[in-house]
Amino acid sequence: MAKPNKKGPTKTVNIFCKNCSYQLYKYRKGGKGALIKCFKERIVEDFTNTACICPQCEKEFARDMLIKGTPAFKFIGGKVWFK
Numbered sequence: 038m039a040k041p042n043k044k045g046p047t048k049t050v051n052i053f054c055k056n057c058s059y060q061l062y063k064y065r066k067g068g069k070g071a072l073i074k075c076f077k078e079r080i081v082e083d084f085t086n087t088a089c090i091c092p093q094c095e096k097e098f099a100r101d102m103l104i105k106g107t108p109a110f111k112f113i114g115g116k117v118w119f120k
């Protein structure tokens with residue numbers, strides 16, 4: 038059986054603002070489960086104008102931070118959804 042490439046997640050998800058359903062990012066998400074944070078290097082497309090602010094409803098949906106030295110956005114609970 039062929040082994041999957043382990044270099045990184047290749048599956049992309051679309052991340053939306055919970056408040057207005059505006060698409061914020063296209064993101065290569067690893068693993069299953071809840072979306073708590075996203076690493077900037079895995080963002081495929083960024084639809085925001087200002088980091089962590091929804092361009093449509095202008096609500097803050099995440100915090101800019103470092104996770105183990107890697108730049109990332111940590112989502113504020115309940116502010117985003119993905120599919």
Ligand SMILES: [Zn+2]
Nearest residue numbers: 054057091094
């Ligand atoms: Zn919004």
